[in-house]
Amino acid sequence: MRITGTTRLAGIMGWPVAHSRSPVLHGFWLDETGIDGAYLPLPVQPQHIEQALRALPILGFRGCNLTIPHKRAALSVVDRVEPMARRIGAINTIVIRSDGSIEGRNTDAFGFCENLFDAVPDWQPGAGPAVILGAGGAARAIVAALADARVSEIRIVNRTLARAETLAHDLSTSEVRISIHSWDEAGAALRHAGLLVNATSLGMAGEPALRLDLSSLPPATPVVDIVYVPLETDLLAAARRRGHPVVDGLGMLLHQGRPGFEAWFGVPVRVTDKLRDAILATMAPER
Numbered sequence: 001m002r003i004t005g006t007t008r009l010a011g012i013m014g015w016p017v018a019h020s021r022s023p024v025l026h027g028f029w030l031d032e033t034g035i036d037g038a039y040l041p042l043p044v045q046p047q048h049i050e051q052a053l054r055a056l057p058i059l060g061f062r063g064c065n066l067t068i069p070h071k072r073a074a075l076s077v078v079d080r081v082e083p084m085a086r087r088i089g090a091i092n093t094i095v096i097r098s099d100g101s102i103e104g105r106n107t108d109a110f111g112f113c114e115n116l117f118d119a120v121p122d123w124q125p126g127a128g129p130a131v132i133l134g135a136g137g138a139a140r141a142i143v144a145a146l147a148d149a150r151v152s153e154i155r156i157v158n159r160t161l162a163r164a165e166t167l168a169h170d171l172s173t174s175e176v177r178i179s180i181h182s183w184d185e186a187g188a189a190l191r192h193a194g195l196l197v198n199a200t201s202l203g204m205a206g207e208p209a210l211r212l213d214l215s216s217l218p219p220a221t222p223v224v225d226i227v228y229v230p231l232e233t234d235l236l237a238a239a240r241r242r243g244h245p246v247v248d249g250l251g252m253l254l255h256q257g258r259p260g261f262e263a264w265f266g267v268p269v270r271v272t273d274k275l276r277d278a279i280l281a282t283m284a285p286e287r
């Protein structure tokens, strides 16, 4: 990469930000496309998020990604919030518009769907109820994505039922019924399910294990784990042993980056095996 006087700028704001793989992801696409652009880590403390976002158009940035702890706080700073980000209640992508205004978007729902359809192209939204483990930020994006894909019933299993109730209240529509279940009811919730997604942090390196009896899940139902460290979680290993189609979380991470890149640098990009390998190489010690 060479920096010139006309290099287009983007980056990722987070605190901390050093662990983020987004610079490797966007750096890969910049190299591949040969675009005169740069994607920088931007360590921004929580109390400075408003100043930092307001500085983007002044400094000539095309936009940026947001990660922990800025995704919710940015909602009250930006000039415009895309409807999907408003529904999810979080912003992960900032685009500076031609008039200098700041737009907030959320690309996690897009990333989830692209990854699912890439990995299991014959999955049908009408296959049966989708069971989502978790009710945090990622679960909200996945529920919004599945509702838009015309899944008509979604079962949320979560430890904190109040959080699941808020999700159901915010994201239910006349076309999607969202029910809430405790972990004790998880086995029953899996009956007749057409999709199972882990959107909790359970099973992630350093977090408690995810223990779930899959025996009531129909045999052909795809199992998705959005945790990507490790890539093959215990849930995916158990599902694979039972013959379910399995989908790991790395593809979601890669696909969610595409809309930002395309908005900032004006070129479509793809998720390829070469890109997966480049990102996996950065994860080697944890796999």
Ligand code: NAP
Binding pocket: 108, 111, 133, 134, 135, 136, 137, 138, 139, 158, 159, 160, 161, 163, 199, 200, 201, 202, 204, 208, 226, 227, 228, 249, 250, 252, 253, 254, 256
């Ligand atoms: P979050 O908002 O903090 O939500 C965490 C979820 O995990 C909540 O539902 C929480 O339940 C549950 N949980 C955590 N510890 C638990 C425990 N000990 N027992 C039972 N439930 C527990 O986090 P998030 O942003 O949604 O992210 C969740 C996971 O998805 C993380 O591992 C993250 O790395 C991953 N992720 C992956 C992608 C991707 O692109 N692949 C994108 C986003 C997130 P309570 O509500 O009861 O606390």
